[in-house]
Amino acid sequence: MLSELLAQLQQGKAKNSIGVWRGDITTLDCDVIVNAANSSLLGGGGVDGAIHAAAGPELLRECSDLNGCKTGEAKITFGYDLKTPYVIHTVGPIYNGKTSQRLELADCYRNSLDLAKKHHLHSIAFSAISTGVYGYPVEEAARIALLTVTQWLNANPTYGMNIILTCFNSAVQNAYESVIEAAKKGELE
Structure with a gap:
């Protein structure tokens, strides 16, 4: 699944990235x-704080009208002072080792992509959801993120979505790159 998409991307055959x-x-x-x-x-x-600070006070005003968000769900706002016109807000699980949290984390990615598609958006940048203060193990979170976005791209092959997985430090970057290398070798599905 992930290895097939990576092969298509390398050959320039995929509309997604x-x-x-x-x-x-x-x-x-x-x-x-x-x-x-x-x-x-x-x-x-x-x-979360960095996005609110960069977007300006209008983001907080709009978010206060959204009545919060449940774990795994996603809601969209304008980007205000950010370069990006929109922000999707999703709530990841606070890690405690329960198996159900894998599904909640996957829902964050899937629901964000579905919401982006609903609004006709074609490039999306994800933060490393739940890997900061929520304590999700970075390696497992990277695997869930990559498998989920790959499944979504495979289910929407002609939509044209460019996905950027952003890393706030080298540990997150190394985790993503490790999962991608394992997929290229066929060691991850």
Whole structure:
């Protein structure tokens, strides 16, 4: 699944793409960035706080009208002072080792992609959902993220979605690159 998509991307046959980028998600110029939000959607620490700070006070005003968000769900707002016109807010699971959390984390990616498609957006940048203060193990989270976005791309082969998996540090970048290398070798499906 992931290995097939990677092969298609390398051969230039896929309309979709997946890339890994290390840096500040608030500086990206794409259709939408995905905020790893808390359930209130009213800002917080880490990437959530950085996105709210960069977007300006209008983002907080719009988020206050959304009545929060449940784990795994996604909601969309305008980007305001960001380069990107939209922000999708999704709430990842707070890690405690339960198997159900894998599904919740996958739902964050799937529901964000579905919402982007509903709004006719074709480039999306994900933060590493739940891997900061929510404590999700980076390697497992990277695997779930890559498998989920690959499944979504395979289910929507003609839509044309460019996915950027952003990394806030080298540990996250190394985890994504390790999963991609394993997929290229056929060691991950």
